[in-house]
Structures are given as structure tokens and as C-alpha cells.
Amino acid sequence: xxAAVAQDYAGAPLGTPVYELTHVxxxxxxxxxxALEDIDLTLRKGSFTSVIGxxxxxxxxxxxxxxxxxxxxxxxxxxxxxxVTGPRRDIGMMFQQATLFPWKTAVENxxxxxxxRDGKAAAKQAMGKAHELLDIVGLKGFENVYPNELSGxxxxxxxxxxxxxxxxxxxxxxxxxxxxxxxxxxMMNMELQRICRxxxxxxxxxxxxxxxxxxxxxxxxxxxxxxxxxxxxVDVDLPRPRTLNMMTTPKFGAIVDYIRSLLDKGEEM
Amino acid sequence: MSDxxxxxxxxxxxxxxxxxxxxxxVHFIDSVPRWLAMTFVFVVFVGTWQIVTSLRLVxxxxxxxxMETLKDMIFVGQNLLxxxxxLGALWITIKEVIYGFALxxxxxxxxxxxxxxxxxxxxxxxxxxxxxxxMPKVAFAPLFVAWLGFxxxxxxxxxxxxxTFPIVVGTAAGLHAADENARMLFKTMxxxxxxxxxxxKLPTGLPQIFTGLKIGAVGVMAGAITGEFLGGGKGFGExxxxxxxxxxxxxxxxxxxxxxxxxxxVFASVVWTQRRLVFxxxxxxxxxxx
Numbered sequence: 001x002x003a004a005v006a007q008d009y010a011g012a013p014l015g016t017p018v019y020e021l022t023h024v025x026x027x028x029x030x031x032x033x034x035a036l037e038d039i040d041l042t043l044r045k046g047s048f049t050s051v052i053g054x055x056x057x058x059x060x061x062x063x064x065x066x067x068x069x070x071x072x073x074x075x076x077x078x079x080x081x082x083x084v085t086g087p088r089r090d091i092g093m094m095f096q097q098a099t100l101f102p103w104k105t106a107v108e109n110x111x112x113x114x115x116x117r118d119g120k121a122a123a124k125q126a127m128g129k130a131h132e133l134l135d136i137v138g139l140k141g142f143e144n145v146y147p148n149e150l151s152g153x154x155x156x157x158x159x160x161x162x163x164x165x166x167x168x169x170x171x172x173x174x175x176x177x178x179x180x181x182x183x184x185x186x187m188m189n190m191e192l193q194r195i196c197r198x199x200x201x202x203x204x205x206x207x208x209x210x211x212x213x214x215x216x217x218x219x220x221x222x223x224x225x226x227x228x229x230x231x232x233x234v235d236v237d238l239p240r241p242r243t244l245n246m247m248t249t250p251k252f253g254a255i256v257d258y259i260r261s262l263l264d265k266g267e268e269m
Numbered sequence: 270m271s272d273x274x275x276x277x278x279x280x281x282x283x284x285x286x287x288x289x290x291x292x293x294x295v296h297f298i299d300s301v302p303r304w305l306a307m308t309f310v311f312v313v314f315v316g317t318w319q320i321v322t323s324l325r326l327v328x329x330x331x332x333x334x335x336m337e338t339l340k341d342m343i344f345v346g347q348n349l350l351x352x353x354x355x356l357g358a359l360w361i362t363i364k365e366v367i368y369g370f371a372l373x374x375x376x377x378x379x380x381x382x383x384x385x386x387x388x389x390x391x392x393x394x395x396x397x398x399x400x401x402x403x404m405p406k407v408a409f410a411p412l413f414v415a416w417l418g419f420x421x422x423x424x425x426x427x428x429x430x431x432x433t434f435p436i437v438v439g440t441a442a443g444l445h446a447a448d449e450n451a452r453m454l455f456k457t458m459x460x461x462x463x464x465x466x467x468x469x470k471l472p473t474g475l476p477q478i479f480t481g482l483k484i485g486a487v488g489v490m491a492g493a494i495t496g497e498f499l500g501g502g503k504g505f506g507e508x509x510x511x512x513x514x515x516x517x518x519x520x521x522x523x524x525x526x527x528x529x530x531x532x533x534x535v536f537a538s539v540v541w542t543q544r545r546l547v548f549x550x551x552x553x554x555x556x557x558x559x
Contacts, residue, residue: 067457087459099450102549103472116458116468146549 014046018202019066019170024075026061034227035061039075041221041230043170043202048193050205050213051221054263058228059206060174066204067093067172080169089117092168094176098155100147100162107131107143110161117166126165133161136195153184160195171196171203178208186244189216193242210256210263215242222262231262333519341519345527355508362504363531365421365493369428370535373485377433381440381481385474386466395441402434407495414500423500428492432485439481443474476550479543486539490532 012018019042026036036058043049051059064070065077068084068091077084079091100109110130115123134143137157147155156176163171176192177185193216196203207213213220217236224231236255238246246252298306315335321327322334333341348355383390384398410427417423447470455465471478497506505528512520 069453069456087457089459091457093454093457095450095453097448097450099448099454101451101469101472103547112468113458116455116460116464148549 012045014044014200016045017042018045018080019043019204020076020078021066022076022078024062024065024072024077026058026065026070027073036065036072037227037229039228039230043204045202046200047218048196048203048205048216049219049221050207050217051223052207052210052213052259052263053223053228054225056228057223057225059223061228062223063172063174063204063206066170067091089113089166090169092163092166092171094156094159094163094171094173096175096178098147098152098159100150100155100158102147105144105146106134106139106150106158109147109158110134110165113162113166130161130165133164134158136198137161137191151184152180153188156180156188157191160192164195164199164201169202171201173203173205175207176205177212185212190242190244192216197241210259211247214238214252214255214259215244215247220259222259224263224265231265234259234262330516330518333522337519338522342523342526345520345523349527355505358503358505358508359527359531361421361502362493362497362506362528365424365428365496365504366489366531366535368421368425369493370432370486370489372425372429373432373436373489374482376429377436377481377485378440378478380433381437381478382444382466384437385441385444386470391441398434398437402438406431406434406492407499410496410499413496419501421502421504424493424496424502424504427496427500428489431492432489435484435488436478436481439478439484440474442481443477444470445474446470446477447473475543475547479539479547482539482543483536486536487532490528490535494528 021039021041024036024039024041025034027034039062041049051062053059061070065072066084068087071085079088084091100106101112104112107127107130110133111123111126114126131143134140137160139154139157139161142150142154142158147158150158159176177188180188189212192203195201203216205213205216214236215238220234220236222231222234223229234255238251238255318332318335322329322332329337345355347353349359350356380390380394380398384395385391407427409430410423413423413426413430417426444466451469451473452465455469460468493504494506494509496502497504498510501507505524509521509524509528512518512524
């Protein structure tokens with residue numbers, strides 16, 4: 001990936017296609033299962049896209065392909081004009097568990113991606129930026145605390161910082177708050193929205209929760225299983241910034257109902 | 270203000286109802302400090318011992334009185350402190366234990382990494398290790414004597430042989446301890462295999478590795494003494510063997526007690542290192558903490 005290309009994308013206006021998947025399919029040769037079939041997907045700069053579907057619809061496979069962890073069987077996967085052929089530093093990832101390492105302090109955990117790619121000296125230089133990020137997610141003062149002393153929500157905030165430290169072009173999130181209780185989860189979703197807006201982040205979220213998908217997303221990709229195909233891409237035209245109060249509005253309810261009906265249809269087939 | 274009070278049931282209860290203060294039962298043992306409980310067991314033990322010997326329930330040749338044992342311990346202690354022949358013997362045994370443990374750590378850790386990290390090791394080497402581990406390792410003592418002679422080498426070999434396997438198993442288990450998320454995270458960060466091993470798998474596995482080291486620390490002592498029993502030499506085990514053959518039971522008792530101090534130091538040094546290195550891991554009760 002050339003620096004010049006990355007530069008172009010960093011300065012590109014919101015709405016420019018950042019991540020493009022064309023006719024992506026994945027077949028697991030060992031058991032001849034078609035996990036994904038003909039997925040076409042475009043993530044635009046500054047947009048928030050969620051993917052939702054019942055278990056076995058290929059959500060995780062899709063995310064792994066987009067993260068460069070596994071290759072597709074067919075199709076093109078292009079991030080910032082460059083094909084994805086393995087893990088890249090312009091991809092940020094977050095998992096269901098915070099996965100902070102208990103022998104490192106919060107700030108040391110956050111600069112870990114830099115340490116792995118560029119060595120200890122670079123990691124040290126990134127400390128200042130890690131402090132800024134901790135401030136952004138509301139963890140100022142917890143820089144030198146070990147993960148054992150952080151609550152589940154705080155740990156996930158720290159893992160957001162770790163995802164952002166390399167300034168990735170796209171954020172891939174695999175049910176990041178599903179291990180949290182509902183109150184923390186709602187709060188973290190609002191935090192995530194705020195952080196994404198501040199950073200003009202291009203975000204891609206895998207989730208089981210229709211409400212979570214609707215409150216966060218501009219577009220929701222509804223997958224139907226066996227084989228995993230896109231049933232429909234639903235636009236969410238609720239105004240930004242979203243608030244938790246919107247979850248009680250008729251419009252929110254209508255979108256949730258519509259997506260639920262799409263998912264039910266997928267189940268019948 | 271009175272409105273607020275009306276909505277607050279707890280305030281109401283405090284104002285109008287009887288206080289529901291009651292004493293929670295505390296088990297007696299929870300209120301006793303540990304040293305006192307341990308002293309109690311010690312006193313009961315020695316007391317029983319004293320009664321058994323003073324009533325002549327057991328022949329004094331088989332079981333000396335606590336006093337005789339204490340006298341002999343003081344005698345042995347004097348000999349050790351004044352640099353007598355026993356100190357020389359103890360030093361030989363300590364050397365066997367240290368060399369044996371160092372060797373076991375080096376071999377055990379390397380084999381553990383081979384078996385825990387590489388598919389080849391797991392497929393091709395592990396079955397042999399399991400097979401050897403199920404053998405009674407003490408049975409190899411005569412072989413080590415035949416190969417390495419009656420000197421310290423054969424004892425070091427047996428001590429290391431016994432202590433190696435728990436370290437292999439601990440290291441291999443430790444390398445498998447990292448969860449799927451941590452592995453995936455390291456992959457997405459583009460970490461090399463070496464980076465993943467050193468920065469993630471090894472630190473994650475330290476608790477298991479130290480469990481192996483602790484079991485090994487106990488085994489290394491047993492190996493050195495067994496080696497001395499079966500292969501002669503000039504160590505502490507030989508002193509025990511000679512004292513036992515002379516039916517000098519007080520001496521056997523006091524020698525064993527001093528020997529156990531050495532074992533305790535080895536074990537404690539492992540625990541001390543673990544606390545330094547694995548400060549982040551809360552150890553569970555009953556896993557060798559004292």
C-alpha cells in the first residue's frame with residue numbers, strides 16, 4: 001500500500017467509497033458449505049454500516065474476510081484502492097471481549113499495535129497519542145491502571161483506543177458490547193457514535209441486536225442464511241446525532257419491525 | 270421535603286419500624302489467626318508423639334521421643350553451622366538440586382515450547398513424552414548410575430529427569446491458554462509467530478508454567494535423594510541411609526527436617542519469582558500458595 005494512496009483517502013470528502021466488496025463468495029472446501037454468496041458491499045467514508053442476521057448467516061466469515069484474516073473464494077476485496085490480502089494497519093478491529101493483556105497497563109495495551117508493527121521505540125512515541133485517545137473515551141486518569149481494575153465497559157473503551165491508535169481507515173467491530181449489561185451497552189453505543197463522528201470514522205459493525213443496529217447505523221445489511229446472501233440493505237434515515245430517546249419513536253419502531261420481518265423471511269427459507 | 274420522605278420506603282422503615290439488627294454468625298475458625306491455628310496443630314501433633322513414646326506404645330528404636338529428636342537436631346545444627354562433615358554433605362545435595370532443577374527448567378521449557386507451539390511437536394513428540402511420563406522414573410536410577418557413575422552427575426540426572434515432565438506439561442498447557450480473541454487480535458495486528466509467542470502466548474501461559482515449575486521443584490528434591498539412596502555418593506541422602514542402617518532414628522528424623530528446609534527454600538524461590546513475574550494473576554486458594 002503506497003503512502004500516497006492512503007493520503008488521498010484520508011483527505012477524501014465524506015461519502016467517498018473506502019471499502020468495496022464485489023461478488024465476494026466464500027466456500028469452505030472441507031465440508032462444502034457455502035458461507036457467503038455474491039456479496040456486494042460499499043462502505044463510504046464517515047458512514048456507519050451494520051450487518052445483522054441469524055447465526056450461521058456468514059457474518060463472522062464476512063468480517064474475517066474484510067479483516068484480511070481469511071481469503072475469499074471468489075470476488076474482489078478493495079480497501080482504499082488496494083486489494084486486501086492479509087491483515088493491514090489501516091484496518092482496526094474490536095471483539096466481543098476487550099482482550100486487554102493483564103500484564104500491561106491501559107496505555108501499554110493501547111500502543112500494542114504500534115509496538116508489534118514498528119517496535120518499542122515507536123510505541124513509546126505513540127504514548128502521547130494514547131493519552132489523548134483515553135481522554136476522548138473518558139478514561140483520563142486511568143492510563144497506568146492494569147486491566148484487572150477496569151470494569152467491563154471501561155475495558156471496552158480502552159480497546160476502542162487500541163483500535164484507533166493506528167488511525168485505521170475502517171473500523172471492524174464484532175459484537176463489541178454484547179458482553180456488557182444493557183445499561184452499559186446503551187451508553188457505550190452512544191459513546192461509539194460520538195467517537196465515530198469526531199473521527200469521521202468509517203465503521204462496520206456485526207451485531208445480533210436490531211435495536212443496536214438501528215440506533216447506530218446509516219445502513220443495515222440484512223443477511224439471510226444458507227448460503228449467506230444479502231437480503232436487503234436498509235437505509236436508516238433517523239437524524240444525527242442519535243439519542244437513546246429515539247428508540248421510543250414510531251419511526252424507530254417501524255424500522256425495527258421492518259428488519260425483523262426481513263430476518264423472519266430469511267428463516268423460513 | 271416530607272413528600273420526598275413519603276416516596277422513600279427505607280426512610281419510613283427506619284422511622285417507624287424496629288431496627289432489624291441481627292448478629293451474623295461467624296465461624297470460630299475465621300476469627301482465629303493462622304499462626305495460632307498452625308501452632309495448635311503442631312502442639313497436638315507433638316503432644317500425641319510424646320504420649321505415644323512415654324507410654325512405650327512403640328519401641329524407642331523405631332520412634333524416638335520428641336526431646337531426643339530435638340537434641341539431635343541441635344547437634345546436627347551445630348555440625349552444620351561449624352562447617353562439619355554434614356555441611357559438606359548438605360552442600361553436595363544442594364548442588365545436585367540446583368543443577369538438576371536448572372537442567373530440568375532448560376530442557377522442560379524447550380520441550381514444552383516444541384510441543385506446545387509446533388504442530389510437529391504436538392503430533393510426533395508429545396506421545397513419546399506421555400509414554401515416558403507414565404513410567405516410574407525412579408526405576409531409571411540404576412541406569413543413570415551405570416552411565417554416569419557414583420558421583421553427583423547421576424543424581425543430577427535423576428533429579429532433572431523427574432522434574433522435567435511437569436515443566437514440559439505446564440509450558441505446553443500455558444501456550445494453549447491464550448483465547449481465540451487474543452490470537453485473532455495478534456493476527457490483525459500483523460504479528461509474526463515469534464512476536465505472538467513472546468508477547469502474548471508465553472505471558473498468558475505463565476501461571477501454568479509456574480504450576481509446572483512448582484511441581485518440578487518438589488520432584489527435583491525427591492530425585493536427588495533417591496539418587497543418593499540408590500547410587501551412593503557423599504550427600505545428605507547417604508547420611509540418612511547410614512543413620513537408618515544404624516537404627517539411629519533421631520538422626521534420621523533431624524536430617525529429614527533439615528533436608529525439608531532445603532526443599533522449602535527451592536519451592537519458596539519459585540513462588541517468589543512467580544509473584545514478581547505474574548503479579549497480575551490472582552492465584553486460587555489451594556494451588557500451592559502459602
